[in-house]
Amino acid sequence: MSRNHSRPLSPHLSHWKWGANMLVSILHRMTGVGLATVGGLLFAGWFFAAASGEESYACFLGLLTVESGAINIVGAILGIGLTWAFFTHLFNGLRHFVMDAGAGYELQTNRHWAIAVVAGGIIATLVLWGWLLWPAIMGLVGGEG
Template identity: 50%
Template structure:
């Protein structure tokens, strides 16, 4: 049987021909923040449930770790990071909801909406932590 050359098929565009934009960053961050929060949340939930199932001593250790961890700088960094991830994921989800209606696909409006998610997430995180620290 004679070998046949495969038909020339169109190639998909490579990343090198696309200009990087904020909408691409928001899309990637949406996936990263969602996966990160799901992973961290699952681990904490399993640890909490295991601590409850382990009895009062086990739960006291869990509570002590979180009480001490939350007082240090690392605890604040972790908390601010999770808060920023939450607000970024939420803002990006709202952006995707609006895109699902068919609106916002024009290049300028897509860029503005992507930038708005960054601005919102940073401002909401600052406001949230200002409220928490001001309540003490």
């Protein structure tokens, strides 16, 4: 639709002071787009590789792992990145359900939960990957693992 150029637009991103609620709003979109594109392709590709036989599946895993089966740098970036995107999108999705019900719009409450979503996404990612990589971490520092 054409717009009347003599009338003002509402102030855009560059005019607002950044707050936690704005950060979590754009993060929701960015993580959603990342999950939908990179995540969606890997997700469908994994099923397709598994259905295409052992060789194709090994080829698919070979993109993300080194020969010993441990994760390689591509796998680590995609895996940890998608995990963070998943948890952030998930937690903010839950926040949106509460806001859809009409709750949580008070300034302090809104800010509090926006920060909790960002922190929760990071913490959940660290916990999951710390747990997954625990044997490797122990091996590196020479513990009994």
